[in-house]
């Protein structure tokens with residue numbers, strides 16, 4: 001099986017490539033940079049085949065993907081800066097990458113009859129209520145530009161292809177890139193107390209664990225919409241931060257605040273980001289380990305714990 005992975009300069013793409021290598025599949029990495037630009041950690045992705053591709057350039061996407069001719073495309077590239085996406089002068093670019101870029105890839109996937117995996121987000125929902133969102137729920141109502149653009153990407157994939165997996169994930173952390181854990185560790189070094197919202201509820205996702213699931217998925221033809229995060233229950237960002245400092249051994253105090261009290265975010269975010277993952281198990285896929293366990297392994301991976 002030959003697999004093209006977009007976004008290998010980011011968190012998830014990096015780990016998907018290494019998982020493919022581990023299982024002996026032929027992986028080709030791709031991102032916008034001229035050469036592989038992710039962390040130089042000596043892992044397989046750093047030496048695997050790489051093609052530079054700007055996903056917003058439809059002609060380049062068609063030419064590049066056809067020349068690679070993959071059986072599967074795992075599309076991880078995206079604009080992921082949620083607050084920045086709200087800036088008036090950034091919106092067109094956000095949609096060009098997350099919506100049109102995804103559509104460019106889906107069109108070529110159809111032409112060459114490749115399976116496609118599109119990674120999406122809890123932010124396609126409005127976050128009302130307390131019930132976990134089901135993967136086949138169609139009551140989309142994104143609250144911010146990033147969420148809107150990711151939803152457009154979803155619709156492009158499901159409207160173009162039959163052989164697709166749309167996998168919604170949330171609160172992602174991985175070695176290769178920025179994330180909430182790295183931010184909080186940095187803030188914790190210089191502050192005695194941090195204020196963190198307790199009214200946005202969800203579950204984190206460790207890219208290393210998710211990559212295993214994604215490769216399990218592409219080995220099947222169990223197409224459709226899925227939700228995938230780590231196990232371990234639903235928590236707030238406040239509770240997540242408490243556990244980060246506890247496991248990292250930092251004395252920083254965490255003060256719970258409401259989103260309104262926090263007041264620093266440009267983009268609105270859903271309060272209820274609970275994702276229902278029961279469909280995964282029903283389809284025979286192995287759930288991810290708990291987020292608490294994932295956090296411990298991650299702190300080792302990034303060198304915070306021995």
Ligand SMILES: NC(=O)C1=CN([C@@H]2O[C@H](COP(=O)(O)OP(=O)(O)OC[C@H]3O[C@@H](n4cnc5c(N)ncnc54)[C@H](OP(=O)(O)O)[C@@H]3O)[C@@H](O)[C@H]2O)C=CC1
Nearest residue numbers: 007009010011012032054055077078080121169171172177
């Ligand atoms: N991070 C999170 O918390 C969550 C992420 N997701 C989704 O998961 C997926 C993976 O996220 P993650 O690994 O964190 O993302 P990252 O932001 O770490 O990586 C995305 C990569 O895409 C690249 N990219 C941006 N624009 C283009 C372009 N025009 N052409 C080609 N590549 C481009 C980026 O390059 P550059 O850095 O140079 O812009 C970057 O290397 C995304 O689809 C995201 O929407 C879903 C839920 C939560």
Ligand SMILES: Cc1cn([C@H]2C[C@H](O)[C@@H](COP(=O)(O)OP(=O)(O)O[C@H]3O[C@@H](C)C(=O)[C@@H](O)[C@H]3O)O2)c(=O)[nH]c1=O
Nearest residue numbers: 080082121122169170171172180195196197237262269
């Ligand atoms: C840094 C910080 C953030 N917060 C809040 C802001 C926000 O509501 C929440 C999380 O902050 P972030 O900026 O990391 O969140 P954000 O970038 O919105 O994270 C999202 O990224 C996109 C790509 C997704 O798809 C989502 O699943 C989700 O992971 O915590 C605090 O309360 N205190 C703090 O000190």
